[in-house]
Amino acid sequence: MRPFTHAALTRPLLCALALSCATATFADTATQAQHYELAAGPLGRNLSLIATQNGIPLSFDPALTQGLQSPSLVGDYTPQQALNLLIEGSGLQMVQKEDGSYTLEKSPNLTSLPAVKISASSISSPQTSLDYSRDELNAVQPRDVKELFKKDAAVAVGGSIPVNQKVYVRGVEETAMAVSIDGGRQNNKVFHHNATNLIDPSLLKAVRASAGVAAADDGPGAIGGSLVYETVDVEDLLSPQRNFGGFVDGRYSSNGDQLTTGASIYGRNSGFEALFYLNHTNGDDYEDGEGDTVRFTEPGLLSKLSKVAYENEQAGRFELSMENVNDESQRPYRANFVGLTVGRPVPESRVYDLTRESLNFNYSRDTAQGLWNPSVTIASGETELETREVPLADPTALIVYTGITESQSMTVKNTFYTRFGEIVAGIDHYDDSAIFRYESDPDLEEQAENLGVFIQMRQTFGEQLNLSYGLRHDEQDFTGTDGSSHDDAGASGNIAADYQINDYLTVKAAYAQVWGGVALAENFILNGGWSYDNIKAVEAENYSFALRTQVDGAFAEATLYQTDIENGRTPSYGGGPDLVANFKIDGYDIVVGYLGQQGEITMKYANIESEMDGIVASSYDGNYFTVPLGEIITVSGTLNLSQIPVALGMDAEFALENDAVEDSGAKQDSYTVVNAYVNYAVNESMNLRLSIDNLTDESYTDRASYGQEFTTVKTLLEPGRSAILSARYSF
Numbered sequence: 001m002r003p004f005t006h007a008a009l010t011r012p013l014l015c016a017l018a019l020s021c022a023t024a025t026f027a028d029t030a031t032q033a034q035h036y037e038l039a040a041g042p043l044g045r046n047l048s049l050i051a052t053q054n055g056i057p058l059s060f061d062p063a064l065t066q067g068l069q070s071p072s073l074v075g076d077y078t079p080q081q082a083l084n085l086l087i088e089g090s091g092l093q094m095v096q097k098e099d100g101s102y103t104l105e106k107s108p109n110l111t112s113l114p115a116v117k118i119s120a121s122s123i124s125s126p127q128t129s130l131d132y133s134r135d136e137l138n139a140v141q142p143r144d145v146k147e148l149f150k151k152d153a154a155v156a157v158g159g160s161i162p163v164n165q166k167v168y169v170r171g172v173e174e175t176a177m178a179v180s181i182d183g184g185r186q187n188n189k190v191f192h193h194n195a196t197n198l199i200d201p202s203l204l205k206a207v208r209a210s211a212g213v214a215a216a217d218d219g220p221g222a223i224g225g226s227l228v229y230e231t232v233d234v235e236d237l238l239s240p241q242r243n244f245g246g247f248v249d250g251r252y253s254s255n256g257d258q259l260t261t262g263a264s265i266y267g268r269n270s271g272f273e274a275l276f277y278l279n280h281t282n283g284d285d286y287e288d289g290e291g292d293t294v295r296f297t298e299p300g301l302l303s304k305l306s307k308v309a310y311e312n313e314q315a316g317r318f319e320l321s322m323e324n325v326n327d328e329s330q331r332p333y334r335a336n337f338v339g340l341t342v343g344r345p346v347p348e349s350r351v352y353d354l355t356r357e358s359l360n361f362n363y364s365r366d367t368a369q370g371l372w373n374p375s376v377t378i379a380s381g382e383t384e385l386e387t388r389e390v391p392l393a394d395p396t397a398l399i400v401y402t403g404i405t406e407s408q409s410m411t412v413k414n415t416f417y418t419r420f421g422e423i424v425a426g427i428d429h430y431d432d433s434a435i436f437r438y439e440s441d442p443d444l445e446e447q448a449e450n451l452g453v454f455i456q457m458r459q460t461f462g463e464q465l466n467l468s469y470g471l472r473h474d475e476q477d478f479t480g481t482d483g484s485s486h487d488d489a490g491a492s493g494n495i496a497a498d499y500q501i502n503d504y505l506t507v508k509a510a511y512a513q514v515w516g517g518v519a520l521a522e523n524f525i526l527n528g529g530w531s532y533d534n535i536k537a538v539e540a541e542n543y544s545f546a547l548r549t550q551v552d553g554a555f556a557e558a559t560l561y562q563t564d565i566e567n568g569r570t571p572s573y574g575g576g577p578d579l580v581a582n583f584k585i586d587g588y589d590i591v592v593g594y595l596g597q598q599g600e601i602t603m604k605y606a607n608i609e610s611e612m613d614g615i616v617a618s619s620y621d622g623n624y625f626t627v628p629l630g631e632i633i634t635v636s637g638t639l640n641l642s643q644i645p646v647a648l649g650m651d652a653e654f655a656l657e658n659d660a661v662e663d664s665g666a667k668q669d670s671y672t673v674v675n676a677y678v679n680y681a682v683n684e685s686m687n688l689r690l691s692i693d694n695l696t697d698e699s700y701t702d703r704a705s706y707g708q709e710f711t712t713v714k715t716l717l718e719p720g721r722s723a724i725l726s727a728r729y730s731f
Helices: 043-054 079-086 134-140
Strands: 034-038 073-077 092-096 102-106 130-132 155-158 166-169 178-181 204-211 225-231 244-253 258-269 272-282 301-312 316-332 349-364 374-389 399-418 421-438 444-461 465-479 485-500 505-517 538-551 554-569 580-595 599-612 630-640 646-655 671-681 686-693 722-730
Touching: 034 079, 043 079, 073 079, 079 092, 134 204, 166 225, 465 505
Parallel strands: 178 225
Antiparallel strands: 034 073, 092 102, 130 204, 155 166, 204 225, 244 258, 244 722, 258 272, 272 301, 301 316, 316 349, 349 374, 374 399, 399 421, 421 444, 444 465, 465 485, 485 505, 505 538, 538 554, 554 580, 580 599, 599 630, 630 646, 646 671, 671 686, 686 722
C-alpha cells in the first residue's frame, strides 16, 4: 500500500463517501438538461460537484477514482448524462441500488477498457511506500525535485538549485536505488558535487517509490529500494472528446526575477499520438533569508520532451520517447556549497554544463487477463558533465574536465493473470559505463554489464490480504580502469504483505535481501593506476513494518524501517577502487491526517539515523549512500472551495536541531519554512496560481544539503521569501 499517499490509505477499506443532499431527488432532476462549464480535473472531485449540485445520492470508495482525470464538460446535459460523460473511458460505471441511490463500481467488461500502456499490476503492491498520481502532481505544480517531494518528511532533497539537488528516500540516496524514467535505467553518478538525476518535473504524470523493499521486476541494483518516474502521454492531457491540443505557461518569481516559460503541443489520430514539450528558465541569482545575494545560483534549465506512439487494442502500444534536460551556468567551484575555509586555494566559481538525455522505446500489451501480456523496454541514457574553470595560477588558461555516464538497458517481461494471482517474469540487461576525459590524456573508464532473470508474484486473498514476493538472479561482468575483468553473481529475494485485520486496522510488513554487484565509481575520481584485486559486490538487507488505521476520513499510520548495506563501495582517487564501508540507515515515520470532500490536511513526522561502520555518518562519509537527517516534520493541507473553482493550499517543514553529528564539528540547526498558494481555474482553458514561498523569510540550509556539520564548510542557504505568479493557457 501507500503510506505517503492519503487516497491510497483508503484502498483496503470500503468506506462510502456521501456526496448527496436531501434538497432534491435524482428522479426530479434526471431529465432536466442544464448548462455546464466544468474544467477538466480530478474525477472524484468533479463527480462530487455534479452530484451535490443536483441532489444525486451518489457514494463511492475514493480509491476508485485515485489518479483518474475527468474531461472538461461544456454544454447542455441532464445530470445523468453529465455523470456518464465524466466517467467515460475510466473503467467505472454507475450502478443504481435498491433504495434508489447510486454507487460507483468497476466495470465488469474488462475487455472494453483501453490497454495499459506500461504494464502495471492491478493488485495494489505492498512494497509501494510513495505514489504520486497526475492529480497530486498537478496540485503541487513542482518546479524542481525539491518541490516535488516537499510534503513528505521521509523524502529529503538536498541542494538549493536543480544542478545540485539529490534525493534521499528514507535516508537512502537515489544512487543506491533502482531509478528509472519511462522504464529506462538511470546511471548518473558523475560527480558528488552535483545532482544525480537532473529532472524537470513539469510533465511527470506519476512518481512511485518502494523504499527499502523493492519488487524483483523493479530492476537490478535496488539496494535501498526503487524510484520510478513516468512522463505524461497524450491521453493524460486530452479529454476523450478531443484529438488535438496544447498549452503555454509562464511563471515569474520575484526572488531573482526568474522567469520560466514552457509550451507543449500534442495530438492523436487513428491510434497515432505525438507530443512535444519545451521549457526554459532564466533570471538572476536569488537572495537568501538574510537578504544577501547567493552568487552563482542563477537558473539555467532547458528541458525538452518528445513522444510518438501508436496504440491498437489487438496489437498493443508502441511508444518512442526522447528527453533532454540541460543546466549550464556559472556555479560555485563545488556546486553543492559555497566554499571551504581550509585546503588549497581554488577559483570562486566555474561553469557546470550538465546534460541528461534519454531515448526510450516501450511496447506493451496488457489486457488485464490471460497468460499473454508482454512488455518490452529498450533504453539508452547518457549524463554528461563538463566543468570549465580558469586556474588561479594562469588567468589566460582554461581547464576542461568531462565526465560521461552511459547506460543501455533492456527489459523483456510478461504478466500472467491466473486464478491465483499475477505473475510477472522476465529478463533484463544493462551495459553501464563511467568515462572521465581531460584534454589530451587517454580516457579513463569503468564498465559494468549485467544480465538478470526475475519473477514476481502478486496475490490477493479475499478482501483482507495482499501478498507480493519474488526472486531475481543477476550475473555481472565488471571492468576496471586498468582493463581487468571481474565476474560475480548473486541472488535477491523480497516478500511483502498487507493484511486488513478489521475495518479500521491494517498491518504491513516487508523484507528483502539484495545483491547489487559492483557499483561504478563517480567519473571525476577515476584513476588509471588503481588495482582492483579486492573489489567486492555490495549487498543489502531491508525490512519495514507498518500499522495503518482509518475511521471515516481520518487516518493514521506508523512505519518502522531499516536498511543495512554491506560492502558499500567508497573509492577515492588516492585510496583506491576497492574501499568499502558498511552503512546502517534506520528510522520511523508517523502520518496523521484527514481527507474530506473539499480537501485534506496531513502531518508527517520522520526520525532517521544513519551510520557508517558503526559511527554516525556525515554528509561527506555518506556520499552516494546516505546523509544525516534527524527529525523532520511536514504539514500540508488543501481546501477546494465549493462555489467557485478556487483551491487554497499550504505546506510547512520543521527540521529539528540534530546534535548527533556534533563530532564532525557542529550540529545541524533547526528551521521552519512555510509555503502557501491560491489556485484559480478561470475556465477550462486558463489556470492562475499565486504562491508565496518561504513565507517567513527563513534563513536556512536544507537538512539534506552538504556540509552543515563541518565548521570549515560555508553552506548554500536556500532562497528567501518569493512571490510567484503562474499562468497556464490550454487550447
